[in-house]
Amino acid sequence: MKWIDFEAKSAEEILAWAVPKFGSRLGLASSFGMEDMVLIDMISKMNAPVTVFTLDTGRLHEETYATMEKARSRYGIEIKSYFPKSADVETLVSTKGFYSFRESIENRKECCAIRKMEPLSRALSELDAWMTGLRREQSVTRTDIPKAGPDLNNLHLVKLNPLADWTEDQVKAYIEKHEVPVNPLHQRNFPSIGCAPCTRAIEPGEDIRSGRWWWENPEHKECGLHRPK
């Protein structure tokens, strides 16, 4: 099958292809937003041995930890947490303070590199394929993400975005139908879940990702996790 053929496949069909092929070498990168919870629900219903992992930056919302705990108990899954290297965080905050990411895009990327990118590379080193809950309508930086293909930053890996063509309404409809637990921040107008100091609630009609790094321009609003280098 060619990668382009995956575009016509549903999320469940993509999982049905990937799970037997990769087993526990398939990872789900989860920040415990509603899209990730949909994927966790799907793989749990398949009894799939997918590795669910998260990047614990040390700056997450309390509600996100509560959602992780809910996912653990509801689905009986293990959540692999990857932390940043303590020496790097100690140097960062000792030399630049606790909010250096607000001072410039470079500083923000430095913080994301230490707290997210390095732990992600360790997580991916244990996998053959990974998937995310990214959707094309989430932002201008995501309009062309494929449903499946090589990870352009790690060419030995396959990257899957089974919900790439889902709308927000589809995600909410799945959650309601399957009674999927969701991060309570969504009810407080946080459509996108990230680190607490870099995420805020949005106003009605605002872009979904406008609450992330709201002091930056939209084209800069990726932490690097999903952007080709």
Ligand code: SF4
């Ligand atoms: S989102 Fe903010 S706090 Fe989290 S790693 Fe990036 S810059 Fe640092």
